Amino acid sequence: MAASIESLLEEISGVEDPIEELQSLKTALLSLPLSALRDSVSGQRFNVIFSLLHSNDREQVELCVAILERILMALSPVSLAQNYRVELQGGLTHPNETVKILALTQIGRMVEHPDAATEILNNNGILAAVIHSIGEEKLAVAKQAIQSLSKLSHSKPGLDKLFQSDLLKVIKDVMAISDIVRYRIYELVVEISSVSPISFGYCANSSLISQLLGELTGDDVLIRATAIEMVTTLAHSQHGRQYLAQQGIMDKISNMIRGAETDPFSSLYLPGLVKFFGNLAIMDSPQQVCETYPAFQNKVFEMVLDPDPAMIGVALDTLGILGSTVEGKQVLQKTGEKFKAVLLRMSQLASSGATELRVRSLDAIADLLTLQPEQQTEDLLALTESWFHLLSNQPMDMIRNISTQPFPELHCGALRIFTAIATQLWGQKLMISTPSFMEFVLDRSAGQTKEAKDAKFELVGSLVGSSTAAEILGSQHYIRLKTYLREGPYYVTAVNSVSTEGAD
Numbered sequence: 001m002a003a004s005i006e007s008l009l010e011e012i013s014g015v016e017d018p019i020e021e022l023q024s025l026k027t028a029l030l031s032l033p034l035s036a037l038r039d040s041v042s043g044q045r046f047n048v049i050f051s052l053l054h055s056n057d058r059e060q061v062e063l064c065v066a067i068l069e070r071i072l073m074a075l076s077p078v079s080l081a082q083n084y085r086v087e088l089q090g091g092l093t094h095p096n097e098t099v100k101i102l103a104l105t106q107i108g109r110m111v112e113h114p115d116a117a118t119e120i121l122n123n124n125g126i127l128a129a130v131i132h133s134i135g136e137e138k139l140a141v142a143k144q145a146i147q148s149l150s151k152l153s154h155s156k157p158g159l160d161k162l163f164q165s166d167l168l169k170v171i172k173d174v175m176a177i178s179d180i181v182r183y184r185i186y187e188l189v190v191e192i193s194s195v196s197p198i199s200f201g202y203c204a205n206s207s208l209i210s211q212l213l214g215e216l217t218g219d220d221v222l223i224r225a226t227a228i229e230m231v232t233t234l235a236h237s238q239h240g241r242q243y244l245a246q247q248g249i250m251d252k253i254s255n256m257i258r259g260a261e262t263d264p265f266s267s268l269y270l271p272g273l274v275k276f277f278g279n280l281a282i283m284d285s286p287q288q289v290c291e292t293y294p295a296f297q298n299k300v301f302e303m304v305l306d307p308d309p310a311m312i313g314v315a316l317d318t319l320g321i322l323g324s325t326v327e328g329k330q331v332l333q334k335t336g337e338k339f340k341a342v343l344l345r346m347s348q349l350a351s352s353g354a355t356e357l358r359v360r361s362l363d364a365i366a367d368l369l370t371l372q373p374e375q376q377t378e379d380l381l382a383l384t385e386s387w388f389h390l391l392s393n394q395p396m397d398m399i400r401n402i403s404t405q406p407f408p409e410l411h412c413g414a415l416r417i418f419t420a421i422a423t424q425l426w427g428q429k430l431m432i433s434t435p436s437f438m439e440f441v442l443d444r445s446a447g448q449t450k451e452a453k454d455a456k457f458e459l460v461g462s463l464v465g466s467s468t469a470a471e472i473l474g475s476q477h478y479i480r481l482k483t484y485l486r487e488g489p490y491y492v493t494a495v496n497s498v499s500t501e502g503a504d
Contacts, residue, residue: 368384
């Protein structure tokens with residue numbers, strides 16, 4: 001096969017219109033497993049394929065890209081750096097985006113390998129061209145450039161090169177192209193910052209993080225909304241949160257929530273501010289966040305009662321996040337009547353309105369009601385039971401009615417609530433005392449999508465896995481549930497399959 005690849009390369013270099021020969025080479029390369037391909041291409045030069053990229057014929061360029069993708073992946077990063085560095089650098093300025101993405105992908109492979117990375121780090125031209133690619137019009141090209149530079153930052157020499165050489169000026173020049181490109185650079189900086197406290201230090205010392213934080217209070221509300229998303233990502237790491245706290249950013253965001261009431265454009269960035277604190281609560285402590293920044297919790301309660309669907313959706317997701325932890329449940333319970341009003345509103349949203357909000361409401365209710373077996377103290381069981389009964393006069397019927405509506409996502413959302421209460425003693429007692437409920441659980445004909453079958457299977461599994469289920473539900477139901485579990489989520493009875501064949 002090596003010989004045929006060699007002969008195909010010779011044929012390609014000897015014809016004026018090489019489309020047919022390129023097709024043959026592509027077919028030959030694709031027929032080889034990667035290990036065999038590695039042996040076939042090592043030591044051969046593919047400059048002819050690179051030279052054919054300089055064409056206005058789109059088909060020819062795309063064939064060359066497909067061939068090079070296959071060949072270059074078979075070569076080691078060191079071999080690439082030694083033999084094709086110049087060609088790949090040329091690919092970065094090619095008018096065709098697939099060529100640029102090919103070059104950026106291969107440079108990304110090289111910077112991950114210590115020996116190959118040295119070759120790239122000694123070549124300012126390549127790195128400057130990669131940074132300029134972040135300013136490309138095509139998002140796919142920019143994304144690949146961000147990914148390759150992010151890989152470079154996993155080593156100290158890479159960080160030194162990006163942030164302590166004249167490349168930092170290149171980064172800042174590219175930022176000046178437009179708001180969109182500036183945010184792509186912020187995306188890269190946030191990605192690098194999250195790797196380690198050391199990489200965060202480089203980004204902070206470059207002044208790029210303080211520039212990002214300055215955007216939070218800028219005049220343009222859309223820029224502000226994008227900035228808060230970036231800052232939320234920054235807060236995912238502990239070192240990021242420490243830095244934000246030192247810079248007083250949590251207080252600043254809390255004040256922005258307070259000030260939002262008098263800003264007619266606040267709906268554009270307020271959801272992001274609330275998400276920021278929601279993420280903070282789950283990573284640090286719901287109690288600490290809610291007590292230190294009461295404006296956040298008050299705003300979540302206000303937003304769930306807001307007529308704006310965008311506000312309601314974020315509030316529901318945030319309540320689900322808060323209520324998924326024991327500490328969060330206790331924080332919500334402490335607000336007394338306020339939270340009762342919120343639960344009632346969640347129940348209304350789950351029962352009627354836009355499907356997306358109904359699903360988000362059902363998911364949030366399931367999170368609020370979930371208690372792991374080791375968390376099931378008397379107090380917490382009393383809390384989840386009281387919340388369930390606040391949903392409706394007949395909460396079991398209400399949730400079951402939602403599950404019978406012809407929308408798979410509503411069916412699954414309702415089943416998740418039943419799964420949440422299935423491990424709790426009061427939930428099992430309600431299930432056995434609700435007429436025909438166990439038949440509903442064991443009925444395989446309801447909900448025919450894969451998701452619905454999986455959701456029902458999870459509910460059955462929760463019941464079977466509970467130490468109290470056999471006693472509460474009775475041995476007959478318990479045996480049937482265990483059979484259901486053993487048969488799996490997609491079991492079809494033999495009778496059904498015979499009748500289906502007959503129908504065909």
